[in-house]
Amino acid sequence: MKYDVVVVGGRIGGSVSSLFASRDDVDVLMIEKRQEIGTPVQCAEGTTLSTFKILDMKPSRRFINSYIEGATVYAPDGRALDLEEVTGRNFLDGAGYEGYILDRKVFDKHLAIQAAKAGTDIMMKTTVKDLIRKEGKVCGVVAKHLGKIMEIKADVVIAADGVESNMTRLAGLTSPNQPRDIGSCAQLELVGLDIDPYRLNFYFGRKIAPGGYLWMFPKGEDTVNVGLGVRSNKKTAYQYLNQFISRFDDVTPVELNIGGVPLSGPIDRTYSDGFLVVGDAAGQVDPVTGGGIHTTAFCAKVAGQVAAEAAKKEDTSADVLKKYDDIWRERFGKNLEISLKYRNAADKLTDKDMNALAEFLEKNKMENLSKISAIKFLGKHPNLLKLIKDFL
Amino acid sequence: MIKYQRDNCGYCGACVAVCPQQILELTENEVTKGIGCDECGNCTIVCPMGAFTREDEP
Ligand SMILES: Cc1cc2nc3c(=O)[nH]c(=O)nc-3n(C[C@H](O)[C@H](O)[C@H](O)COP(=O)(O)OP(=O)(O)OC[C@H]3O[C@@H](n4cnc5c(N)ncnc54)[C@H](O)[C@@H]3O)c2cc1C
Numbered sequence: 001m002k003y004d005v006v007v008v009g010g011r012i013g014g015s016v017s018s019l020f021a022s023r024d025d026v027d028v029l030m031i032e033k034r035q036e037i038g039t040p041v042q043c044a045e046g047t048t049l050s051t052f053k054i055l056d057m058k059p060s061r062r063f064i065n066s067y068i069e070g071a072t073v074y075a076p077d078g079r080a081l082d083l084e085e086v087t088g089r090n091f092l093d094g095a096g097y098e099g100y101i102l103d104r105k106v107f108d109k110h111l112a113i114q115a116a117k118a119g120t121d122i123m124m125k126t127t128v129k130d131l132i133r134k135e136g137k138v139c140g141v142v143a144k145h146l147g148k149i150m151e152i153k154a155d156v157v158i159a160a161d162g163v164e165s166n167m168t169r170l171a172g173l174t175s176p177n178q179p180r181d182i183g184s185c186a187q188l189e190l191v192g193l194d195i196d197p198y199r200l201n202f203y204f205g206r207k208i209a210p211g212g213y214l215w216m217f218p219k220g221e222d223t224v225n226v227g228l229g230v231r232s233n234k235k236t237a238y239q240y241l242n243q244f245i246s247r248f249d250d251v252t253p254v255e256l257n258i259g260g261v262p263l264s265g266p267i268d269r270t271y272s273d274g275f276l277v278v279g280d281a282a283g284q285v286d287p288v289t290g291g292g293i294h295t296t297a298f299c300a301k302v303a304g305q306v307a308a309e310a311a312k313k314e315d316t317s318a319d320v321l322k323k324y325d326d327i328w329r330e331r332f333g334k335n336l337e338i339s340l341k342y343r344n345a346a347d348k349l350t351d352k353d354m355n356a357l358a359e360f361l362e363k364n365k366m367e368n369l370s371k372i373s374a375i376k377f378l379g380k381h382p383n384l385l386k387l388i389k390d391f392l
Numbered sequence: 393m394i395k396y397q398r399d400n401c402g403y404c405g406a407c408v409a410v411c412p413q414q415i416l417e418l419t420e421n422e423v424t425k426g427i428g429c430d431e432c433g434n435c436t437i438v439c440p441m442g443a444f445t446r447e448d449e450p
Pocket residue numbers: 008009010011012013014031032033034038042043044045046047126127128129160161162163164165166185186187227257258259260261278279280281285290291292293294296
């Protein structure tokens with residue numbers, strides 16, 4: 001078997017890469033090891049209009065559960081801050097776009113269907129076990145389907161295999177993550193929680209979600225995704241989640257999701273001879289929020305286009321594929337770098353620091369923050385100084 | 393000894409990402425552990441469900 005492009009992984013990174021490569025008229029095969037696309041869900045499903053703009057798609061009721069108008073952040077002491085009031089703009093992304101809660105099962109499947117319609121071949125329940133290499137260049141994959149091993153040749157292999165990312169390790173681009181760089185997440189979709197259906201809620205604090213935060217994302221009127229990400233070896237994410245949920249009476253779960261989010265920022269190099277990496281496998285996730293849908297969508301689109309262009313020109317060397325790395329870093333590199341700095345600084349904050357920050361922001365809205373009041377405040381809170389100095 | 397309890401596993405792959413020996417593999421609904429575990433405990437820290445635990449030797 002021989003394809004121009006082989007894509008490993010069939011969720012957002014894989015389907016978007018496949019879709020845009022197929023649109024550029026090359027032969028594409030996408031390989032997914034599970035027997036269903038998009039399950040089990042490993043996501044809180046929050047995104048913004050920018051995702052749809054990147055994908056040249058209209059947000060559709062088919063895969064959108066709800067529309068989001070604002071967000072409230074709860075400090076460890078319970079003080080609530082409405083983010084749009086503090087920052088004077090919609091927080092969801094820098095451009096102030098509106099937010100959505102997706103139905104990831106439907107959305108991921110929809111993307112795979114679009115890829116298939118554009119010409120991508122798809123193999124389900126097929127695991128990529130190894131990369132084929134010739135003189136150091138990746139030139140295909142070894143896959144296993146129902147016990148049968150097969151070799152599939154390719155001009156470019158795109159790894160979209162998520163947080164596990166065996167492919168990037170096989171290609172020699174990464175080594176295993178440190179536990180402190182993985183957010184350990186658990187989420188229950190709950191019925192019976194009475195919250196504003198247009199508003200996200202975030203809770204911070206060592207007791208609630210050490211090294212991370214807890215989210216409540218309403219999926220319309222009926223259910224709410226309540227989940228958290230933690231970095232801690234005291235209790236499991238699932239235990240922290242149940243501890244938080246025990247404060248509510250009469251809520252009933254209809255789904256449990258778990259997952260690991262890479263929070264180390266992007267890997268140093270996302271290409272080599274005949275090989276590209278996208279999405280969680282490449283660490284293209286915001287290290288503060290853990291959001292990776294819109295970054296993955298953008299990077300995967302570019303990867304598909306660059307791979308197709310290279311395959312057509314019959315030069316898939318690292319020098320040519322580097323264009324992908326250049327383009328995505330131009331768009332997201334700086335943001336992810338700054339976010340990683342914030343994460344590292346925020347890791348040092350105590351609950352007391354966070355409470356003080358919330359109190360300060362409540363009194364001083366960001367747009368009319370005076371330097372003098374800020375400097376006075378930060379003088380008293382050295383941990384916060386490091387975190388906030390880039391804002392001023 | 394590092395023990396894996398399949399009943400507790402939610403098939404997310406977080407453990408695979410942190411195993412320095414690269415001996416863990418996630419198949420559809422199970423993690424298989426190859427030989428060579430150095431008992432570093434990384435998998436026990438990131439597992440959201442507590443499917444990996446450190447057990448005292450009997
Ligand atoms: C709990 C949680 C909540 C999150 N919430 C949000 C959110 O609200 N908003 C947001 O923007 N982001 C969120 N994220 C991040 C976001 O979900 C990811 O960044 C995004 O889904 C990454 O997509 P991906 O295609 O790179 O990887 P994945 O979605 O992990 O897909 C990888 C696919 O590759 C397959 N695969 C792996 N290895 C192989 C192999 N060897 N052979 C064949 N197939 C293979 C897997 O089965 C899987 O289907 C969240 C993450 C988690 C864990």
